[in-house]
Amino acid sequence: MTDPAWIEAALVSARPQVVAALLRYFRDLDSAEEAFQEASLRALKHWPVNGPPRDATAWLIMVGRNAALDAVKRRARNAPLPDETLLPDPEEIDLAERLDESGYRDDILRLLFVCCHPDLPSTQQIALALRIVSGLSVKQLARAFLVSEDAMEQRITRAKARIAGAGVPFETPGAAERVERLAAVLAMIYLVFNEGYSAGPGDDARAQLADEAIRLGRLLLRMFSSEPEVMGLLALMLLHHSRSIARFDANGEVILLEDQDRNLWRSAMIQEGLALVDKAIRHRSPGPYQVQAAIGGLHARARTFEETDWNSIERLYEALERMQPSPVVTLNRAVVVSRIRGPQAALDLIDPLEARLSGYFHFHGARGALLLKLGRRKEAHQAFDRAISLANTPAEAAHIRMHIDRLTTDPADADNGE
């Protein structure tokens, strides 16, 4: 119970709540972080001797707050250090100090909301949330985002300075404001997830971000247990992540959904995702995350690619287009349409998107694949060339390269070319 690994795990899991409460006290991210560090150091020293406290979170909040207040007093009076043995006994922590559920909810929401301050560009939001809420080190973040540690340190410092300038919103939010904050936080968590999900094979530093996002999603759902969009986002992330090991082959090449070995999909994540979709639907308050989760759920339920319920998926994409009109959503619907009504119907749907998606890898990749199915090989080749120049990862580029190679080595090319 008191081995270092257990204490480390307890500190990691308590971190978001403790930092969130300390932020409420100090209204300053640096002070909250420093106080958490100090409390963690004391925990490492005291818990092996005295045993773990009954409520590790409450202990860390108390000790962190007192340590920071002591530091302020010391600086003020230049007084000697207080006796370490005078730390509060874990069992003596005033029960009133334990946070009631609603205050605690708002603390966590405030902490996450501060990290996704609208003044911050998304790269800073993500870095800050992962550093402060998840406790990832600057080194880990630098590796995940492929920048130097100095650059990452700077990115976080700059983000903190902006927030300090803007001021931490410490008032308890009203109902409407809480909804707004929640939406901003969900968007930030989804960004973190997508960073992890878009990692190439073997890029474990970045792939880990998907796990962090899922952890943040679970944390948020524990706080807001009846919010269908929180359920939807968590379900969406779980359903996507369940396929992670099936997405690349041994050589690091992309394996498309239709070719994936479904036995490799992680069933525990799928079951959790499906259960959350069911829970969310009961609230009869649909939203974009729920709809996307429901789409993921239909893929997960199909035992084979052929069994996929394309008609329901198309209806869901239509619903998503109404809620959140976007050419990317239409592109996704077009891919589904090609399964139902063939490549020409799909092409008719995506050609009008060209102007808005001309710089988007997946647009040209999907368009190339449709043209290929229609036997328009020369145009397909052009689309694939365009896609390859826009690929985001080596694996994406390699996948398109495979199509091009097949086009150029297949003798049918000469016959059917225009």
Add this chain to the structure above:
Amino acid sequence: MLYAVLCYNSEEMVCAWTKEEDDAVMAKLSVVHDKWDKAGKLKPSIRLLPTSAATTLHKTRDLVVDGPYAETKEQLLGFYIVDVSGLEEGLAFARELAAANPGGAYELRPIRLYLPGNAVEAVYSR
């Protein structure tokens, strides 16, 4: 004598494990599972999904509420059913589990009724 061994631990902590950490704990536990299974003493073992996936039906008013029934510091994360000679052997099983997976507590509850059921088993893993 049939006992249910109910596993309580901080879900926050268990959910914070990386896949590698989770796999390592499961590997250690499976050594214990195998031993008791071979001895013919291990009945079904169940690991539950997080309480965030739970739904509670309050019976008197047919009220459906999101989340687990009890809001506790440590959550029911799973349970074993073991066929043991008595409490001492049940405790021996729980101690072996505890050595493989520290933190939290095991509650040993004697079973009053056990209907194994005959539905086709769906086994979830991974």
